[in-house]
Amino acid sequence: MLIVDSLKSKLIRNRIPWIIALGSLILAAFFRFALIGYSTLALTFACISVVIALYLLTPKWFRVMLTILLCLGVLLFVVAEVPVIRAARGEADRDAEYLIVLGAGVNGSTPSLSMRDRLVAALDYLDAHPACVAVLTGGQGTGENVTEARAMADWLSARGIPAERLILEEQATNTAENLRFSFPLIPEGAVCAVCSSEYHLCRAELMARDLGRELFGVPGKTSLPVLRVNYFIREALGMVHYKMFGI
Secondary structure, three states: OHHHHHHHHHHHHOHHHHHHHHHHHHHHHHHHHHOOOOHHHHHHHHHHHHHHHHHHHOOHHHHHHHHHHHHHHHHHHHHHHHHHHHHOOOOOOOOOOEEEEEOOOEEEOEEOHHHHHHHHHHHHHHHHOOOOEEEEEOOOOOOEOOOHHHHHHHHHHOOOOOHHHEEEEOOOOOHHHHHHHHHHHOOOOOOEEEEEEHHHHHHHHHHHHHOOOOOEEEEEOOOOHHHHHHHHHHHHHHHHHHHHHOO
16 A cells, blocks of 8 residues: 555656656557657657656656666667768769669558658669669569669669669668678779668668668768658667677
8 A cells, every 4th residue: 555655746746756657668569559650759758758657657767777778778879870970961973883772661562651762862863973883782572573673774764774783683681781792793993882861871881881882972861750760760779789699
């Protein structure tokens, strides 16, 4: 009974934090179940809700430990996020002989929103650099009627890019394979760029460097601002994972 009374007292005294925690939980459910592609934001808001609850319900020594862990986590996140943001600006004004365009999801045979964002940037670059050849990379995944490379080729061809400027790599299933399978299609020593979503350029450039090739980024701007925030948060976690496990 005393424990129940204590919890009721804490609920009354900390009404505003509990409202924030509940609001965060509702937002987490909204991003997870009402929208597609916002899982990182959903996880972020769920964590905020849990952290607030822990601060309100746990003893002081636990809150001190939690604060230390949170500070370390935020520091690690910032260290990982800064290069992601820096690389997101890209260098689309530079000349490249070859442009590797990284695949994204295909809905049947129609490019997903992420793929379209990349293709718009690739098209702009190819129009501005008429001597550049595009290497379109991406295999066929679940729910896709064609390979990602073929979907990108069809999209670019329909907008005036001739077939002789398009090289298809149709086996890759992830970013590392995108690059590993594309580099043999490009002459050694050729100036090379990579086109991907702006948040993804840092990791793509890092992977290329680990494979022994240097390239610069051409950013495909994510068209939905909230989705862009979701992916920038996720990419920081992806950078930490890559540094730790190499994948």
